[in-house]
Amino acid sequence: MTAARQSDPFVRDLLGRGDYAIFSEIVAPQTCVLDLGCGDGELLSWLAENKDVDARGVEMDAAKVQKAIAKGVSCYQGNLEECLADYPDGAFDYVILSQTLQEVRRPLQVMNEMLRVGRRAIVAFPNFGHWRVRLAHLLTGRAPKTTRFPHEWYDSPNIHFFTVDDFEILAARENWTIEKRVFLDGNREVKMLPNLLAETAVYLVRRHA
Amino acid sequence: MVALTQTKRFDSLELDCGVTLAPVDVAYQTYGALNAQRSNAILITHAFSGDSHAAGIDPQTQQKGWWDSMIGPGKGFDTDQYFIICSNVLGGCRGTTGPGSLDPATGQPFAMTFPVITIGDMVRLQAKLIEALGIERLLSVAGGSMGGMQVLEWAARFPDRVASAIPIATTPRHSAQQIAFNEVGRQAIMADPDWNSGNYYGGKLPGRGLSVARMVGHITYMSDESMRQKFGRRQREDQGIFEVESYLRYRGSQFVDRFDANSYLYITKAMDLFDLAAGQQSLTAVLERAKTKFLVISFTSDWLYPSYQSQEVVNALRRRNQDVAYIELTSQYGHDAFLVEVDEQAEIVKGFLLRVTKGVNRR
Numbered sequence: 001m002t003a004a005r006q007s008d009p010f011v012r013d014l015l016g017r018g019d020y021a022i023f024s025e026i027v028a029p030q031t032c033v034l035d036l037g038c039g040d041g042e043l044l045s046w047l048a049e050n051k052d053v054d055a056r057g058v059e060m061d062a063a064k065v066q067k068a069i070a071k072g073v074s075c076y077q078g079n080l081e082e083c084l085a086d087y088p089d090g091a092f093d094y095v096i097l098s099q100t101l102q103e104v105r106r107p108l109q110v111m112n113e114m115l116r117v118g119r120r121a122i123v124a125f126p127n128f129g130h131w132r133v134r135l136a137h138l139l140t141g142r143a144p145k146t147t148r149f150p151h152e153w154y155d156s157p158n159i160h161f162f163t164v165d166d167f168e169i170l171a172a173r174e175n176w177t178i179e180k181r182v183f184l185d186g187n188r189e190v191k192m193l194p195n196l197l198a199e200t201a202v203y204l205v206r207r208h209a
Numbered sequence: 210m211v212a213l214t215q216t217k218r219f220d221s222l223e224l225d226c227g228v229t230l231a232p233v234d235v236a237y238q239t240y241g242a243l244n245a246q247r248s249n250a251i252l253i254t255h256a257f258s259g260d261s262h263a264a265g266i267d268p269q270t271q272q273k274g275w276w277d278s279m280i281g282p283g284k285g286f287d288t289d290q291y292f293i294i295c296s297n298v299l300g301g302c303r304g305t306t307g308p309g310s311l312d313p314a315t316g317q318p319f320a321m322t323f324p325v326i327t328i329g330d331m332v333r334l335q336a337k338l339i340e341a342l343g344i345e346r347l348l349s350v351a352g353g354s355m356g357g358m359q360v361l362e363w364a365a366r367f368p369d370r371v372a373s374a375i376p377i378a379t380t381p382r383h384s385a386q387q388i389a390f391n392e393v394g395r396q397a398i399m400a401d402p403d404w405n406s407g408n409y410y411g412g413k414l415p416g417r418g419l420s421v422a423r424m425v426g427h428i429t430y431m432s433d434e435s436m437r438q439k440f441g442r443r444q445r446e447d448q449g450i451f452e453v454e455s456y457l458r459y460r461g462s463q464f465v466d467r468f469d470a471n472s473y474l475y476i477t478k479a480m481d482l483f484d485l486a487a488g489q490q491s492l493t494a495v496l497e498r499a500k501t502k503f504l505v506i507s508f509t510s511d512w513l514y515p516s517y518q519s520q521e522v523v524n525a526l527r528r529r530n531q532d533v534a535y536i537e538l539t540s541q542y543g544h545d546a547f548l549v550e551v552d553e554q555a556e557i558v559k560g561f562l563l564r565v566t567k568g569v570n571r572r
Binding site: 048054056062065066069070071072073074075076077078083086087088091092 | 502504530532534535538553556559560561564567
């Protein structure tokens with residue numbers, strides 16, 4: 001699995017993003033996918049091209065929306081937190097939220113809405129429990145800054161600093177079924193101590209039946 | 210690309226008001242070639258003052274079509290790939306039957322005896338034309354402003370006959386403000402003594418009224434910023450008037466040469482009467498049957514057809530999880546943006562149509 005992932009040209013050449021590679025493995029062919037914060041539609045156009053997916057995106061930035069639509073992605077310009085309420089229940093097979101859960105105002109509400117409009121949610125988030133973050137915080141006594149989290153506290157888009165363990169606890173409390181979890185350090189898969197060693201966590205979540 | 214206007218005559222058209230018009234002529238132009246499967250046809254619907262001359266050069270006047278920047282080889286609507294059709298709307302004055310046409314019953318121009326027409330009537334006439342051209346299903350219908358209303362009407366009434374729809378800078382219904390501006394235009398025409406209750410054909414045209422109506426229109430098509438940049442407070446030394454005054458007078462007088470005042474009255478009324486959700490529970494219910502893929506475009510500085518009106522359509526579609534792409538393009542040109550902002554529109558239209566084409570070919 002790991003070897004295949006590392007040799008996947010999609011990951012290596014096109015995106016260089018480990019979480020995208022995992023989404024591309026998780027998403028089944030000929031399904032309907034909503035990507036929240038789809039950027040310029042790179043992932044969705046790949047899924048449409050290679051997995052014959054009915055690909056829909058939401059993005060706030062007009063310049064990115066323009067690029068996404070030009071790529072043939074059905075992209076809606078809007079706020080992902082506000083737009084979810086309009087979609088009917090179970091409209092999508094998967095709702096993807098990549099590297100954004102820590103930026104939204106109400107993460108739990110967003111997760112629940114994702115699980116309402118989608119049969120499954122795929123969420124990737126940065127793990128603030130990673131040892132480098134812990135070390136930076138411990139040594140400097142200041143808001144942690146690492147290569148992965150380069151922002152100053154006052155201009156960071158991140159407003160919730162949660163960890164792999166935090167997410168697991170929430171999932172248990174909310175009774176979500178976790179169908180798959182993948183942890184990454186860069187583009188390498190992490191098999192042990194994810195709360196300490198993973199930079200990025202990817203979860204495939206289903207609402208409890 | 211040479212633009213040739215053709216005309217097709219139909220025996221009759223039943224109108225929403227109950228009257229049957231017989232016969233009815235439609236003036237239209239086409240660009241590009243229809244493919245063997247007849248699957249690459251796109252209907253372009255024109256705005257209030259437009260006509261069938263959407264692209265190419267008119268051999269007589271040497272003028273370019275009103276959307277020539279978007280339609281042609283390699284352009285947004287690529288005539289190397291698509292067969293483009295544009296027809297003059299019902300009630301118009303550029304070859305399609307309208308109030309200036311002769312009433313076969315009297316041999317005189319209809320003038321104000323022309324029946325009240327709707328956007329729905331315009332679209333049903335277009336549907337007849339498309340059928341006559343041997344096209345079962347359009348790849349797309351696209352248009353801005355009043356053209357966008359026709360696009361929405363197509364998607365709502367003929368969901369099986371349009372694979373995709375591109376409504377631009379438009380609305381599912383006019384607001385009080387939009388009706389108000391149209392009413393000012395109509396009153397300006399009717400206040401002109403030369404209007405003569407609509408009976409001016411063959412005599413002096415109500416040019417003063419029509420040009421004032423057009424001047425008001427042009428103000429609503431621009432934005433505060435685009436007017437400041439275009440005119441500022443500059444004056445024409447020769448005439449002792451502001452640049453903006455000179456511009457509006459020029460535009461007004463130019464309009465009189467090519468537009469019929471009675472068509473102005475009938476077509477603006479059709480726009481005001483348009484309500485996509487009329488008689489239905491909601492906009493969502495109206496568009497429920499639409500299997501059409503949508504690309505909706507609005508512009509930041511368009512205060513005549515503000516983005517919230519486009520978003521209403523988009524959100525109604527999203528409530529049914531219908532395939533809709535939406536973008537609010539940044540522009541300072543106000544409502545005129547849909548005619549002016551070519552590069553951005555061309556890029557997204559191309560990508561959208563390519564996706565629609567793939568979907569159609571797969572069926």
